[in-house]
Amino acid sequence: MDTLRDHLNQLSFWHLDVGPGDLPVDGDPPARVKWLIVGAGMTGAAAAYQLVAGGEDPDAIAVIDGARPGLGASGRNGGFAWRIPCWEEIGPWRAALGEAGVRDLLEAGAESQAAVSAFCERENVPMQRGGGFDIAERPEDLGVMERHAAFLRDAGWQSIEVRPQCPGPDPELGPVTHDAEAFGVQPAIYTGRLLRASGVRVSADCPAQAKNLFVTGGAVLVNTPRGGIEAERVILATNAFLWLGFRTWVGDYPVIPGRNQVLLAAIAGEADNRLWGDGTYNHGFDYWRQLPDGNLLLGGGRDRDMDGETTFALGPNDAVLAYLENEKLPRLTGGRPAEVLARWSGILGFSPDRLPLMGVLPWSEGRIGLAAGFSGHGFRYHWSATRRLIAAMRDGDAGALGVFHGRRLGEQNSHGSLDIS
Numbered sequence: 325m326d327t328l329r330d331h332l333n334q335l336s337f338w339h340l341d342v343g344p345g346d347l348p349v350d351g352d353p354p355a356r357v358k359w360l361i362v363g364a365g366m367t368g369a370a371a372a373y374q375l376v377a378g379g380e381d382p383d384a385i386a387v388i389d390g391a392r393p394g395l396g397a398s399g400r401n402g403g404f405a406w407r408i409p410c411w412e413e414i415g416p417w418r419a420a421l422g423e424a425g426v427r428d429l430l431e432a433g434a435e436s437q438a439a440v441s442a443f444c445e446r447e448n449v450p451m452q453r454g455g456g457f458d459i460a461e462r463p464e465d466l467g468v469m470e471r472h473a474a475f476l477r478d479a480g481w482q483s484i485e486v487r488p489q490c491p492g493p494d495p496e497l498g499p500v501t502h503d504a505e506a507f508g509v510q511p512a513i514y515t516g517r518l519l520r521a522s523g524v525r526v527s528a529d530c531p532a533q534a535k536n537l538f539v540t541g542g543a544v545l546v547n548t549p550r551g552g553i554e555a556e557r558v559i560l561a562t563n564a565f566l567w568l569g570f571r572t573w574v575g576d577y578p579v580i581p582g583r584n585q586v587l588l589a590a591i592a593g594e595a596d597n598r599l600w601g602d603g604t605y606n607h608g609f610d611y612w613r614q615l616p617d618g619n620l621l622l623g624g625g626r627d628r629d630m631d632g633e634t635t636f637a638l639g640p641n642d643a644v645l646a647y648l649e650n651e652k653l654p655r656l657t658g659g660r661p662a663e664v665l666a667r668w669s670g671i672l673g674f675s676p677d678r679l680p681l682m683g684v685l686p687w688s689e690g691r692i693g694l695a696a697g698f699s700g701h702g703f704r705y706h707w708s709a710t711r712r713l714i715a716a717m718r719d720g721d722a723g724a725l726g727v728f729h730g731r732r733l734g735e736q737n738s739h740g741s742l743d744i745s
Contacts, residue, residue: 334638334639334668334669335395335668336399336400336512336586336666336668336670337586337588337621337666337668338399338400338403338510338511338512338513339394339395339399339512340666341510341512341513342394342512342513342516345516345520346512346513346516346517346520347392347393347394347395347512347515347516347519348393348516348519348520348526349392349393349526349527349528350525350526350527351525351527352527352550352551353386353388353525353527353530353548353550353551353553354383354386354525354553355551355552355553355554356553356554356555357384357385357386357553357554357555357556358380358381358384358385358555358556358557359375359380359384359385359386359555359556359557359558359559360385360386360387360388360544360546360553360555360557360558360559361385361386361387361388361524361558361559361561362388362389362532362546362558362559362560362561362562363387363389363396363560363561363562363563363565364387364388364389364392364393364394364515364519364526364528365389365393365394365396365397365398365399365515365561365562365563365702366394366398366511366514366515366518366702366703366706367398367561367563367695367696367698367702367706367709367710368387368389368559368561369387369393369394369398369515369516369518369519369522370518370706370707370710371559371561371695371710371713371714372385372387372518372519372522372524373443373518373519373521373522374707374710374711374714375522375524375714376522376523376524378714382522382523382524382525383525385522385524385525386524386525386526386527386553386555387519387524387525387526387527388526388527388530388531388532388548388550388553389526389527389528389529389530389531390529390530390531390532390562390565390569391528391529392528392529393515393516393519393526393528394511394512394515394516396562396563396564396565396670396671397563397564397670397671397672397673397698397702398511398512398515398702399511399512399515399670400511400584400586400668400669400670400671401511401584401623401670401672401700401702401703402508402586402611402612402613402621402623403508403509403510403511403514403613403703404456404506404508404509404604404611404613404703405436405437405440405441405506405507405508405509405703405704406433406437406456406503406506406703406704407430407433407434407436407437407503407505407506407704408430408433408476408481408484408503409429409433409701409704410458410604410608411458411460411465411468411469411472411473411501412468412607412608413608413678414426414472414475414476415468415472416677417429417677417679418475420677421727425727426475426479427479428726428727429679429727430476430479430481431708432704432705432708432709432712432726432727432728433704433705433708435707435708435711436703436704436705436706436707436708436709437505437703437704439707439708440509440514440703440707441507443514443517443518443521444509444514447517447521449509449510449513449514449517450509450510450513451507451508451509451510452507452508452509452613452615452616453507454506454507454508455502455503455504455505455506455507456502456503456506456507456603456604457490457500457501457502457603457604458500458501458502458503458603458604458605458608459490459497459498459499459500459603459604459605460498460499460500460605461496461497461498461605461606463488463498463499465499466486466488466499469486469499469500469501470486472501473485473486473501481503483503483504483505484501484502484503485501485502486499486500486501486502487499487500487502490603494655494656494658497605497655500603508613509703511703527550529549529550530548530549530550531548531549531569532546532548532569533568533569533570534569534570534571534572534573536548537558537692539687539688539689539691539692542556542689543555543556543691544556544557544558544688544691544692546558555691556691557690557691557692557693557717557718558691558692558693559692559693559694559695559710559713559714559717560692560693560694560695560696561694561695561696561710562696563579563671563672563673563696563697563698563702564579564580564581564582564636564671564672564673564674564696564697565636565671565673566579566673566681566694566696566697567579567580567581567673568636570694573685574681574694577675577676577681578675578676579673579674579675579681579696579697580634580673580674580675581634581635581636581671581672581673581674582626582633582634582671582672582673582674582700583626583633583634583635583637583638583639583641583669583670583671583672584623584624584625584626584633584669584670584671584672585623585624585625585633585640585641585644585645585648585667585669586621586622586623586667586668586669586670587621587622587623587645587648587649587653587664587665587666587667587668588619588620588621588622588664588665588666588667589619589620589622589649589653589657589662589663589664589665590618590619590620590662590663590665591618591619591620591657591660591661591662592660592661592662592663593660606624606625606627606652607627608700609624609625609626609627610622610623610624610625610648610652611623611624612652612656619665620653620656620657620662622648622652622653622656623648624648625641625644625645625647625648625652626644628643628644628647629641629643629644632644635671636671638668638669638670638671639669640667640669641669645667649664672698672699672700673696673697673698673699674697674699674700675697675699678699678700678701679697679699679701679727679728680695680696680697680698680699680701680705680709680728681694681695681696681697682694682695682696682709682712682713682725682728683713683716683722683725683728683729684713684716684717684722690717690720691717693713693716693717694713695709695710695713695728705728709728712724712725712726712728713725713728
């Protein structure tokens with residue numbers, strides 16, 4: 325199966341809602357550019373937009389994608405713009421990164437959320453305010469949630485609160501952490517309008533792989549099916565697909581694919597947003613979002629078949645879909661009748677510690693940087709991550725990466741090719 329082209333054949337609900345020009349494609353890439361971005365999802369689009377906003381000539385930047393803009397995880401997720409981690413993640417990150425590191429993560433999340441909000445309002449990207457809930461589903465977890473909420477409030481996040489029960493049809497859902505500042509976005513339109521607003525050239529059906537990319541003579545040479553490209557600097561923004569095309573460069577710290585099943589359901593008698601905003605639960609594996617028309621987006625369930633969902637292939641997983649439709653959907657709707665309107669899947673990229681794999685490849689003379697493996701936190705970190713990566717590459721300032729310091733790339737001093745046939 326051609327896993328990149330497969331994206332074209334299974335559109336998400338978000339893709340069906342885009343209009344003409346929302347996902348721009350411009351033809352063949354230019355032969356020479358200053359900046360080449362591999363990947364036309366939200367991370368690549370944010371990188372292009374920020375380069376232009378920082379003074380770069382749009383004609384000196386090109387974006388290429390192996391399929392089409394926004395058809396990877398960026399157009400298949402729940403569209404959650406959350407600024408804080410799940411309550412279960414904060415503890416391990418505090419142990420691994422220290423207090424300063426976690427505060428840096430919080431600041432990165434806040435920066436991205438503010439930037440996404442401002443851009444969406446300026447460019448009329450559909451948004452949905454209403455806050456977000458992170459549900460533990462076990463009363464014994466209440467103490468842990470309260471401790472981490474106190475840490476967040478001490479760090480200045482006063483809108484964070486813990487409630488013993490989640491408001492809604494199911495009285496057994498809870499306890500919950502609530503963030504009143506969370507909001508939802510139409511992710512496919514957001515990605516496309518970032519690209520359009522940047523004014524850069526976007527080329528589709530133009531994959532890049534390690535075996536066709538070389539650093540030589542003060543430039544990076546990239547051979548693609550649409551022609552060769554010579555670039556001063558290259559940013560790899562391919563999330564899970566980094567592992568398909570560039571595994572030999574980051575093999576000591578893998579980005580593992582995780583397929584997520586998603587469905588959209590109409591709830592009998594539901595005409596507005598009464599299911600309390602966006603939410604995650606089941607230890608972060610599951611999530612929901614009720615849209616303004618009352619329809620419910622419900623996704624996740626990977627933990628029901630981790631082996632089956634560790635794949636680059638799109639497609640339905642009957643066991644996971646049965647769990648979402650027969651167990652989770654009735655709980656969220658209070659048992660009301662619901663009709664499934666659409667089903668789709670998407671591929672996320674997961675790193676071992678659930679933080680982005682990010683940095684400048686040491687052997688590349690500072691010319692190749694990457695930001696991938698967002699582990700379901702793409703909206704939370706894509707904007708701040710790309711801003712920091714651009715600063716590190718342009719100014720040679722590794723300190724600009726902050727907590728995203730690319731330590732996992734430090735031992736990578738050689739590269740080769742990868743046969744993915």
